Amino acid sequence: NPANPVWVDRDALRTDFTLAMSAMYKAEVPLYGDLVQIVSSINGDLIHQSSLDPKVLSLRYGDAQSARLDIERHGAIRLGTPHELSTIRRLFALIGLYPVGYYDLSAAGLPMHATCFRPRSEASLLKNPFRVFTSVLRPELLENQETKELALELLSRRNIFSDQLMQLLDLGDVQSGRLTQEQSREFITEAIKTFGWQSTAAATHNEYSHLRSEHPILADIACFRSSHINHLTPRTLDINVAQDQMKAVGMQVKDRIEGPPARACPILLRQTSFLAIEEPIKFIVEGGSPLLNGSHKARFGEIEERGAAVTPKGRRLYDELLENAMSQARAMAGDGDDLSPEAMDELVSRIFQAYPDDWDELRRNGLIFCTYRCTAKGLNTKLALSKYNLEILVGSGILEAQPITYEDFLPLSAAGIFQSNLGSEGSPKEHVARPDEKGMEEALGAVLEDSDELYTKMQNDSINECSSALCVSID
Ligand code: OOG
Ligand code: NI
Incomplete structure (x- = not known):
């Protein structure tokens, strides 16, 4: 009934989107399907061995009751222009993903910066924590004038969004960011096209080689007709075991696991990947056909193991x-x-x-964010005072602390992931950092949210709930 439309829930739409993305990526990159199988078989084994600390299990896996455990946790795209970025922002808003955090990649010698499009609320994260690391070119960081002009010229010629998708984004705007069932189905089909692989390039082989010789990332950003998703990343319960298994089946794996070392109390995130595969590409030829056969390396598969937000x-x-x-x-x-x-x-x-x-030490030293909840004992205890210190309540078993899962990325890991997949040698060398958060917000057409504020809010909300449940104030 058009007068009384039924809107699709944004979190549910995100799950449909994630599943469609996953299906597409497995079909296009079969090795990725193998990786998902390795991860889910290891996770399946580990979840039944109760050897994992329940806090660690919860950090790595989320709430087994409500989350889809096998769903991917993240992907990544590389965009070329402010228009592409602001359109992607509109697209992601429809599936409940918002730009959080600023990642300056210039410090790693990359002419780009990035944000993480992700859910903001605890409820939304629980339903589906899928997020997308989204980087965009900063042409002003390209020193070679000719290269810069070529990249901008190629980017100005391409359109990575279908007309139907643009119409749906407009509809979303007038419908307060919501879509009907039928519009949602069309939206997923059209949105996925932006992230799929296009085997015919939007550049000649010469143009591609020119950009590539300046920086491999440039060729990947500017020479194609879509903004291919360059990896998807399922979560693993044990990244060391998963990495060994990846090697055992003959995958070419990154040298080292990025992020903090293995710990009893994991923090932030650890990640590793199989290296980008070489895929056939047809390059356009000046004056028409036939096309020229070539290849390109961009797409890989990654796994991640999450820890506490610090x-x-x-x-x-x-x-x-x-x-x-x-x-x-x-x-x-x-x-x-x-x-x-x-x-x-x-x-x-x-x-x-x-x-x-x-x-306890991490929490008491103020190194990690936690949410708090009343224990059964706490709910059955008559409290004498009207005001308590948080640590006293935790120490006496009235409240229980659970570390909050880190939902963001690590810029250094991200730079490592870029480098290992672009064929550059060695570890990222030092460069002068030239962050431009303001420029990123202008291109986005929105402000970036601060992840620390989101974690702080989660922590405070949980303390307020405990305070109401116990009818005491907590400081
Ligand atoms: C993005 C790499 C960043 C991660 O997990 O740190 C990333 C890219 O290579 O485009 O996904
Ligand atoms: Ni990644």
Whole structure:
């Protein structure tokens, strides 16, 4: 009934979208299907062995009651223009994804910056935590004038959104960001086209080679007719076991797991991937057919293991220890050389012994964010005072703390993931950082949300709920 339309729930639409994306990617990159199988079989085994700390299980897997455990946790795209970015923002808003956080990739020598489109609320994250790392070109960082002009010229010629999709985005705008069932089905079909692979390039082989020689990322961003999703990432309950299994079946795997070392109390996130595969591409030829056969490397498969969200203080300690490990590694390896992956892992583990590895200690030192809930004991206890200190309530078993899952990305890991898939040698070298958050917001046509504010809100909301349930104030 058009007078009384039934709107599709945004979180449910996100799940349909994620499933469609996953199906497309498995069909287009069969090796990715193999990866998903490895991960789900390991997860299936581990979830039945109760050896995992329930807090860790909850961080890595989410709430088994409400979340779809096998659904991907993230993907990544690389865009070329402000118009592409603002259109993607409108597209993602329809499935409940909003830009959170700013990632400056110039520090890693990449002419780009990025944000994470993700759900904001706890309820929404529980239903489906899928998010997309979205980077966009910053032409002003390209030094070579000719290259810059070529990239901009190619990008100005392409349109990665179908007309039907644009109409649906307009409809979404006038319908307060909602779609009907029928519109949703069409939306998924049309949206997925933007992220699929187009085997005919939008550039000649010369143009492609020119951009590639300047920076491989440039060719990937500017020479194609779509903004192909470059990877999807399921979550794993044990990334070390999963990585061993990836190697055992002969996948070409990244040298090292990115992120913090393995810990009893995991923080942030750890990730690894199989390297990008080489895929056939037809390049256009000046003056028409036939097309020229070539190839391109962009798409890979990744896995991630999530830990606790750290506070700004926790983040500073993480960055400090990582920086410390890097500079020791440089000193140990000597000029321009890299330590072996094993030596590097050992060094990082040793240095991270300075990072507390006990949930209570992490919380009391203000290094992680937690949500709180009343225990059964707490609900049955008559409290004498009207005001309590949070730590006293936790210490006496009235309240229980659960670390909040880190829902964002690590810029250094992201840079590592870029590098390992672009054929550049060695680890990312130091570059002068030139962040431009304002420029990113202008291109988006929206402000970036601050992830620390979102975690703080989750933490405070949970304390307020406990306070109401216990009829006491908590400070
Ligand atoms: C994005 C890499 C970032 C991650 O997991 O850190 C990312 C890219 O290569 O486009 O997905
Ligand atoms: Ni990733």
